[in-house]
Amino acid sequence: MMEFFGKLDDGTVVHRWTVERGGTRVRVLTYGGVVQSVRTPDRDGKVSHVALGFQELTGYLKNPDPYTSRGQDSMNFPAGKGVRRIVLTGFDPFTLDRDIRISNPSGASALALDGTWIRTADGGRARVETAVFPVRWQDFADGTVERTLRPVLPRADVFTTVSQGRIGRFDIERFNGAWRGGFPDNENVARTETVPVADPASQPQWTATTLPYARITAAPTGRFPVYDNTSVTEIPAGGGAPVTRADGPTAGSTARAGGGGNYLSNEIAYRATLLRDRIGRPELPGGHVHTPVLQFAPDNTDPATGTVTDPEFVQNRLDIVAQVRSIVAVAAAGQG
Numbered sequence: 001m002m003e004f005f006g007k008l009d010d011g012t013v014v015h016r017w018t019v020e021r022g023g024t025r026v027r028v029l030t031y032g033g034v035v036q037s038v039r040t041p042d043r044d045g046k047v048s049h050v051a052l053g054f055q056e057l058t059g060y061l062k063n064p065d066p067y068t069s070r071g072q073d074s075m076n077f078p079a080g081k082g083v084r085r086i087v088l089t090g091f092d093p094f095t096l097d098r099d100i101r102i103s104n105p106s107g108a109s110a111l112a113l114d115g116t117w118i119r120t121a122d123g124g125r126a127r128v129e130t131a132v133f134p135v136r137w138q139d140f141a142d143g144t145v146e147r148t149l150r151p152v153l154p155r156a157d158v159f160t161t162v163s164q165g166r167i168g169r170f171d172i173e174r175f176n177g178a179w180r181g182g183f184p185d186n187e188n189v190a191r192t193e194t195v196p197v198a199d200p201a202s203q204p205q206w207t208a209t210t211l212p213y214a215r216i217t218a219a220p221t222g223r224f225p226v227y228d229n230t231s232v233t234e235i236p237a238g239g240g241a242p243v244t245r246a247d248g249p250t251a252g253s254t255a256r257a258g259g260g261g262n263y264l265s266n267e268i269a270y271r272a273t274l275l276r277d278r279i280g281r282p283e284l285p286g287g288h289v290h291t292p293v294l295q296f297a298p299d300n301t302d303p304a305t306g307t308v309t310d311p312e313f314v315q316n317r318l319d320i321v322a323q324v325r326s327i328v329a330v331a332a333a334g335q336g
Contacts, residue, residue, distance in 0.1 A: 005029055006057025014057055019100045022307040023047065028096055031057065032134065033186035035093070040309075071114060072148040075129035077155060084126035084332045087152050087159035087286075088113060088324075089268065094135040094186055099303035105294040106162040107132050108317055109324040118325060121219065121333035126157070128328065135264055137180065137191040145271040146198075153276060157335035158285045160211065160328055161272050163265030165290025170226040170323065172213040173288040175248050176270035177232060177255025178205050181262030195267055197274065205255045206232075207273035209287025211331050219330045222323030224292050233257035260288055285331055291320050 005016040014031045024040040036053040053059070068074065077085045090110030093102050110130035118126050131148050133139070153159060165171055182192035197203055213228045233244045237252030249255070260266040269288030276284050297312035 005031075008057075008061075017096075017100055019308060022309070024308040026100065026308060028100060029057075032136065033092060033094070033096055070132040070134070071110070071129075072131045072133075072144070075131060075148075075152045077127055077129060077152070082125065084120060084124055084157040084335055085152075085155055086118075086126050086128045086328050086332055087149065087156045088128055088130045088328060089148075089159075089161045089272075090130065090132050091163050091264070091268075092132060092135050092186065096186070097188075101296075101303060101306065101308050103294050103313075103317065104164055105291045105317060105320040105324075106164055108294075109162055109291070109321045112321045113325060113328075116325075118329050118332075120335075121330045124333070126329070126332045128325075133264075133268060135186045137185050137189055137264070138187075140264060140267055140271070141191075141196045143198075145268055146275055149272055149275055150279070153272075153279060153281065153284065153286075156284065156286075158211075158328060158332045159272060159276070160286065160331065161265075161268045161288045162324060163260070163268070163288070163290060164293055165260065165265070167293045167295070168224060169292055170221075170224050170327070171229040171259065171290040172209060172211055172216055172226065173259035173266075173269060173290060174209050174213065174228060174230045175232050175258050176207045176209075176260065176266055176273055176288065177234075177249075177258035177262065178203060178270060179255045179257065179262050180267065181257060183263050185264070195270055197271065204274070205253065206249045206258075207270055207277065209269075209273065210276070210283065210285050211287040211289075212285060213287075215333075216327055216330050219326070221326035221330060223319045224323060226327070229259040229290075231259055233262075260290055265290065285335060289324065289327060291324065292316075294320060 001018045002015050005014045017028045027036040041047045090106035093104045113128045114130040178195045180191045182190045184190045217226045230248045232249050233256040234253035242256045258266040297310045300306040300310045
Protein backbone atom coordinates (compact mmCIF):
# COMPACT_ATOMS: atom_id res chain seq x y z
CA MET A 1 0.00 0.00 0.00
CA MET A 2 1.23 3.49 -0.87
CA GLU A 3 0.12 6.60 1.01
CA PHE A 4 1.02 10.27 1.23
CA PHE A 5 3.62 10.97 3.94
CA GLY A 6 4.60 14.59 3.35
CA LYS A 7 5.97 17.16 0.98
CA LEU A 8 9.44 18.69 0.65
CA ASP A 9 10.06 22.42 0.36
CA ASP A 10 10.47 22.11 -3.41
CA GLY A 11 7.05 20.48 -3.72
CA THR A 12 8.29 16.89 -4.08
CA VAL A 13 5.75 14.49 -2.59
CA VAL A 14 7.09 11.81 -0.25
CA HIS A 15 5.12 8.57 -0.10
CA ARG A 16 5.18 5.74 2.39
CA TRP A 17 5.00 2.16 1.17
CA THR A 18 3.66 -0.46 3.58
CA VAL A 19 3.99 -4.21 3.15
CA GLU A 20 2.38 -6.48 5.73
CA ARG A 21 2.46 -10.26 5.52
CA GLY A 22 2.76 -13.09 7.98
CA GLY A 23 2.56 -10.75 10.96
CA THR A 24 5.50 -8.59 9.80
CA ARG A 25 4.96 -5.02 8.65
CA VAL A 26 7.63 -2.93 6.89
CA ARG A 27 7.23 0.76 6.03
CA VAL A 28 9.63 2.48 3.62
CA LEU A 29 9.68 6.13 2.53
CA THR A 30 10.45 7.44 -0.94
CA TYR A 31 12.63 10.00 0.85
CA GLY A 32 16.05 8.43 0.29
CA GLY A 33 14.71 4.89 0.69
CA VAL A 34 14.45 5.35 4.47
CA VAL A 35 13.05 2.36 6.35
CA GLN A 36 10.61 4.13 8.65
CA SER A 37 9.56 1.11 10.70
CA VAL A 38 9.71 -2.67 10.97
CA ARG A 39 7.25 -4.47 13.23
CA THR A 40 7.47 -8.23 13.60
CA PRO A 41 6.61 -11.01 16.05
CA ASP A 42 9.35 -12.56 18.15
CA ARG A 43 9.73 -16.29 18.72
CA ASP A 44 6.94 -16.18 21.32
CA GLY A 45 4.57 -14.39 18.96
CA LYS A 46 4.80 -11.01 20.70
CA VAL A 47 4.70 -8.22 18.12
CA SER A 48 7.03 -5.25 18.58
CA HIS A 49 9.04 -2.73 16.57
CA VAL A 50 12.61 -3.73 15.73
CA ALA A 51 13.14 -0.46 13.86
CA LEU A 52 11.18 2.74 14.39
CA GLY A 53 11.80 6.15 12.86
CA PHE A 54 9.98 9.46 12.91
CA GLN A 55 6.21 9.50 12.61
CA GLU A 56 6.16 12.63 10.42
CA LEU A 57 8.35 13.88 7.56
CA THR A 58 9.32 16.95 9.59
CA GLY A 59 11.26 14.65 11.93
CA TYR A 60 13.52 13.58 9.07
CA LEU A 61 13.84 17.13 7.75
CA LYS A 62 14.85 18.45 11.18
CA ASN A 63 17.31 15.60 11.69
CA PRO A 64 18.91 15.24 8.27
CA ASP A 65 22.30 14.03 9.48
CA PRO A 66 22.40 10.31 8.58
CA TYR A 67 25.80 9.63 10.06
CA THR A 68 24.73 8.82 13.62
CA SER A 69 21.87 6.53 12.63
CA ARG A 70 24.22 4.51 10.42
CA GLY A 71 27.03 4.37 12.98
CA GLN A 72 29.35 6.46 10.83
CA ASP A 73 30.45 8.69 13.73
CA SER A 74 30.59 6.09 16.50
CA MET A 75 33.29 3.59 15.60
CA ASN A 76 35.04 3.73 18.98
CA PHE A 77 37.72 1.16 19.68
CA PRO A 78 39.01 0.34 23.16
CA ALA A 79 42.43 1.66 24.09
CA GLY A 80 45.39 -0.48 25.04
CA LYS A 81 47.52 -3.24 23.63
CA GLY A 82 46.54 -6.78 22.82
CA VAL A 83 43.31 -5.83 21.06
CA ARG A 84 42.95 -6.06 17.29
CA ARG A 85 40.68 -3.53 15.67
CA ILE A 86 38.44 -4.49 12.76
CA VAL A 87 36.54 -1.91 10.70
CA LEU A 88 33.62 -3.29 8.70
CA THR A 89 31.04 -1.52 6.54
CA GLY A 90 27.73 -2.53 4.97
CA PHE A 91 24.97 -1.03 2.84
CA ASP A 92 21.31 -0.11 3.02
CA PRO A 93 18.88 -2.26 1.02
CA PHE A 94 18.43 -1.22 -2.60
CA THR A 95 16.08 -1.83 -5.55
CA LEU A 96 13.17 -1.71 -3.11
CA ASP A 97 11.02 -0.43 -5.97
CA ARG A 98 11.32 -3.92 -7.49
CA ASP A 99 10.62 -5.84 -4.30
CA ILE A 100 9.87 -3.99 -1.05
CA ARG A 101 10.88 -7.09 0.92
CA ILE A 102 14.52 -7.02 -0.18
CA SER A 103 17.12 -7.02 2.55
CA ASN A 104 20.88 -6.51 2.33
CA PRO A 105 23.11 -9.07 4.05
CA SER A 106 25.99 -6.60 4.22
CA GLY A 107 23.91 -4.20 6.29
CA ALA A 108 22.62 -7.13 8.36
CA SER A 109 26.23 -8.19 9.00
CA ALA A 110 27.23 -4.68 10.03
CA LEU A 111 24.31 -4.43 12.46
CA ALA A 112 24.93 -7.88 13.91
CA LEU A 113 28.69 -7.49 14.37
CA ASP A 114 28.90 -3.89 15.56
CA GLY A 115 30.61 -3.64 18.93
CA THR A 116 31.21 -7.38 19.20
CA TRP A 117 34.35 -9.19 20.27
CA ILE A 118 35.60 -12.11 18.22
CA ARG A 119 38.36 -14.66 18.56
CA THR A 120 40.67 -14.51 15.56
CA ALA A 121 41.95 -17.58 13.73
CA ASP A 122 45.23 -17.46 15.69
CA GLY A 123 43.53 -17.09 19.07
CA GLY A 124 43.74 -13.32 19.44
CA ARG A 125 40.95 -11.00 20.58
CA ALA A 126 39.47 -8.48 18.18
CA ARG A 127 36.83 -5.78 18.44
CA VAL A 128 34.57 -5.10 15.45
CA GLU A 129 33.19 -1.62 14.80
CA THR A 130 30.88 -1.06 11.86
CA ALA A 131 29.05 1.54 9.80
CA VAL A 132 26.33 1.36 7.17
CA PHE A 133 26.27 3.47 4.01
CA PRO A 134 23.41 4.71 1.83
CA VAL A 135 23.04 3.50 -1.74
CA ARG A 136 23.28 6.98 -3.22
CA TRP A 137 25.86 8.30 -5.66
CA GLN A 138 25.83 11.85 -4.32
CA ASP A 139 26.67 10.86 -0.74
CA PHE A 140 29.80 9.16 -2.05
CA ALA A 141 30.73 12.18 -4.18
CA ASP A 142 30.29 14.32 -1.08
CA GLY A 143 32.92 12.26 0.74
CA THR A 144 30.86 10.21 3.20
CA VAL A 145 33.23 7.23 2.94
CA GLU A 146 36.37 9.27 3.56
CA ARG A 147 34.69 11.28 6.33
CA THR A 148 33.79 8.06 8.13
CA LEU A 149 36.95 6.03 7.61
CA ARG A 150 39.69 8.66 7.82
CA PRO A 151 39.57 8.85 11.64
CA VAL A 152 39.59 5.07 12.17
CA LEU A 153 41.86 3.54 9.51
CA PRO A 154 45.05 4.86 11.15
CA ARG A 155 44.17 2.76 14.24
CA ALA A 156 42.71 -0.26 12.47
CA ASP A 157 44.36 -3.66 12.07
CA VAL A 158 41.96 -4.80 9.32
CA PHE A 159 39.18 -3.18 7.34
CA THR A 160 36.56 -4.83 5.18
CA THR A 161 33.91 -3.19 3.03
CA VAL A 162 31.04 -5.60 2.46
CA SER A 163 28.18 -5.69 -0.03
CA GLN A 164 25.75 -8.16 -1.59
CA GLY A 165 27.14 -9.87 -4.67
CA ARG A 166 26.48 -13.12 -6.49
CA ILE A 167 24.20 -16.07 -5.83
CA GLY A 168 25.59 -18.84 -3.63
CA ARG A 169 29.14 -17.56 -3.14
CA PHE A 170 31.42 -15.11 -1.40
CA ASP A 171 34.06 -13.21 -3.37
CA ILE A 172 37.20 -11.44 -2.23
CA GLU A 173 37.45 -8.72 -4.87
CA ARG A 174 41.10 -8.34 -5.83
CA PHE A 175 40.85 -5.12 -7.89
CA ASN A 176 38.69 -2.01 -7.69
CA GLY A 177 38.17 0.40 -10.59
CA ALA A 178 37.74 4.18 -10.74
CA TRP A 179 34.52 4.06 -12.77
CA ARG A 180 30.81 4.57 -12.14
CA GLY A 181 28.70 2.46 -14.46
CA GLY A 182 25.40 4.31 -14.23
CA PHE A 183 23.06 1.89 -12.46
CA PRO A 184 20.36 3.95 -10.66
CA ASP A 185 20.72 4.43 -6.92
CA ASN A 186 18.04 4.63 -4.23
CA GLU A 187 17.01 8.04 -5.53
CA ASN A 188 16.80 6.68 -9.08
CA VAL A 189 19.81 8.79 -10.02
CA ALA A 190 22.33 7.32 -12.48
CA ARG A 191 25.97 8.39 -12.75
CA THR A 192 28.37 7.36 -15.50
CA GLU A 193 31.77 8.92 -14.86
CA THR A 194 35.16 8.53 -13.25
CA VAL A 195 34.81 8.08 -9.49
CA PRO A 196 35.08 11.66 -8.14
CA VAL A 197 37.73 11.98 -5.43
CA ALA A 198 39.92 14.70 -3.94
CA ASP A 199 43.15 15.40 -5.85
CA PRO A 200 42.03 13.73 -9.09
CA ALA A 201 45.42 14.44 -10.68
CA SER A 202 46.94 11.68 -8.53
CA GLN A 203 43.97 9.34 -8.80
CA PRO A 204 44.85 5.81 -9.95
CA GLN A 205 42.62 3.83 -12.29
CA TRP A 206 42.91 0.78 -10.04
CA THR A 207 43.41 -0.10 -6.40
CA ALA A 208 44.02 -3.57 -5.00
CA THR A 209 43.00 -5.55 -1.95
CA THR A 210 45.49 -6.21 0.81
CA LEU A 211 43.24 -8.76 2.49
CA PRO A 212 44.96 -12.16 2.84
CA TYR A 213 42.82 -13.64 0.08
CA ALA A 214 44.72 -16.91 -0.21
CA ARG A 215 44.33 -17.60 3.48
CA ILE A 216 40.66 -16.60 3.48
CA THR A 217 39.70 -18.73 0.49
CA ALA A 218 41.50 -21.74 1.95
CA ALA A 219 39.92 -21.48 5.40
CA PRO A 220 36.72 -23.33 6.39
CA THR A 221 34.74 -20.16 7.09
CA GLY A 222 31.21 -21.43 6.50
CA ARG A 223 28.56 -22.87 4.25
CA PHE A 224 29.29 -20.86 1.10
CA PRO A 225 32.41 -21.18 -1.10
CA VAL A 226 34.76 -18.18 -1.09
CA TYR A 227 36.51 -17.15 -4.29
CA ASP A 228 39.48 -14.94 -5.09
CA ASN A 229 37.98 -12.85 -7.89
CA THR A 230 40.57 -11.25 -10.17
CA SER A 231 38.33 -10.28 -13.10
CA VAL A 232 38.03 -6.66 -14.31
CA THR A 233 36.71 -4.76 -17.31
CA GLU A 234 39.14 -2.26 -18.84
CA ILE A 235 39.91 -0.14 -21.86
CA PRO A 236 43.44 -1.22 -22.75
CA ALA A 237 46.23 1.32 -23.02
CA GLY A 238 45.88 3.06 -26.35
CA GLY A 239 42.09 2.97 -26.35
CA GLY A 240 39.50 0.78 -27.99
CA ALA A 241 36.43 -1.03 -26.74
CA PRO A 242 36.17 -2.28 -23.14
CA VAL A 243 37.35 -5.85 -22.61
CA THR A 244 36.86 -8.18 -19.67
CA ARG A 245 39.99 -9.82 -18.31
CA ALA A 246 40.04 -12.75 -15.92
CA ASP A 247 43.48 -12.01 -14.47
CA GLY A 248 43.34 -8.34 -13.49
CA PRO A 249 44.09 -5.02 -15.21
CA THR A 250 46.94 -4.46 -17.63
CA ALA A 251 49.44 -1.61 -17.40
CA GLY A 252 48.09 1.77 -18.48
CA SER A 253 44.49 0.59 -18.83
CA THR A 254 41.40 2.63 -18.00
CA ALA A 255 38.90 1.13 -15.55
CA ARG A 256 35.38 0.25 -16.56
CA ALA A 257 34.59 -2.28 -13.80
CA GLY A 258 36.43 -3.74 -10.86
CA GLY A 259 35.92 -7.27 -9.69
CA GLY A 260 32.89 -6.00 -7.82
CA GLY A 261 31.42 -4.30 -10.88
CA ASN A 262 30.96 -0.56 -11.34
CA TYR A 263 28.27 0.21 -8.80
CA LEU A 264 28.66 1.53 -5.26
CA SER A 265 30.12 -1.72 -3.90
CA ASN A 266 33.08 -1.26 -6.22
CA GLU A 267 33.21 2.42 -5.35
CA ILE A 268 33.33 1.97 -1.58
CA ALA A 269 36.12 -0.57 -2.04
CA TYR A 270 37.97 1.82 -4.35
CA ARG A 271 37.59 4.75 -1.97
CA ALA A 272 38.56 2.80 1.14
CA THR A 273 41.67 1.25 -0.41
CA LEU A 274 42.68 4.56 -1.98
CA LEU A 275 42.34 6.20 1.44
CA ARG A 276 44.47 3.40 2.92
CA ASP A 277 47.23 4.23 0.46
CA ARG A 278 46.89 8.01 0.80
CA ILE A 279 47.23 7.98 4.59
CA GLY A 280 50.48 6.05 4.22
CA ARG A 281 49.30 2.59 5.29
CA PRO A 282 49.55 0.54 2.07
CA GLU A 283 50.34 -2.59 4.11
CA LEU A 284 47.11 -2.39 6.15
CA PRO A 285 45.00 -5.49 5.33
CA GLY A 286 41.84 -4.25 3.71
CA GLY A 287 39.52 -4.71 0.78
CA HIS A 288 36.10 -5.79 -0.34
CA VAL A 289 34.02 -8.89 0.42
CA HIS A 290 30.95 -9.69 -1.65
CA THR A 291 28.39 -11.84 0.16
CA PRO A 292 25.94 -14.21 -1.48
CA VAL A 293 22.56 -12.83 -2.48
CA LEU A 294 20.16 -13.13 0.43
CA GLN A 295 17.44 -15.32 -1.05
CA PHE A 296 13.91 -16.23 -0.09
CA ALA A 297 12.64 -19.81 -0.18
CA PRO A 298 11.82 -21.08 -3.69
CA ASP A 299 8.08 -20.84 -2.99
CA ASN A 300 8.35 -17.25 -1.72
CA THR A 301 9.93 -15.35 -4.61
CA ASP A 302 6.94 -13.37 -5.92
CA PRO A 303 6.87 -9.91 -4.28
CA ALA A 304 3.17 -9.58 -5.04
CA THR A 305 2.14 -12.65 -3.06
CA GLY A 306 5.14 -13.65 -0.95
CA THR A 307 5.68 -13.15 2.74
CA VAL A 308 8.16 -10.60 4.14
CA THR A 309 10.31 -13.40 5.48
CA ASP A 310 10.44 -17.19 5.71
CA PRO A 311 12.53 -19.76 7.59
CA GLU A 312 14.94 -20.31 4.68
CA PHE A 313 15.45 -16.55 4.30
CA VAL A 314 16.24 -16.24 8.01
CA GLN A 315 18.66 -19.17 7.91
CA ASN A 316 20.40 -17.73 4.85
CA ARG A 317 20.84 -14.42 6.65
CA LEU A 318 22.22 -16.05 9.78
CA ASP A 319 24.63 -18.19 7.76
CA ILE A 320 25.91 -15.20 5.77
CA VAL A 321 26.44 -13.09 8.89
CA ALA A 322 28.26 -15.96 10.61
CA GLN A 323 30.52 -16.45 7.61
CA VAL A 324 31.33 -12.74 7.38
CA ARG A 325 32.37 -12.97 11.01
CA SER A 326 34.59 -15.98 10.26
CA ILE A 327 36.16 -14.27 7.24
CA VAL A 328 37.21 -11.20 9.22
CA ALA A 329 38.50 -13.46 12.01
CA VAL A 330 40.79 -15.11 9.46
CA ALA A 331 41.81 -11.74 8.02
CA ALA A 332 42.72 -10.39 11.46
CA ALA A 333 44.92 -13.34 12.43
CA GLY A 334 48.51 -12.22 12.95
CA GLN A 335 47.65 -8.52 12.91
CA GLY A 336 48.15 -6.05 15.74
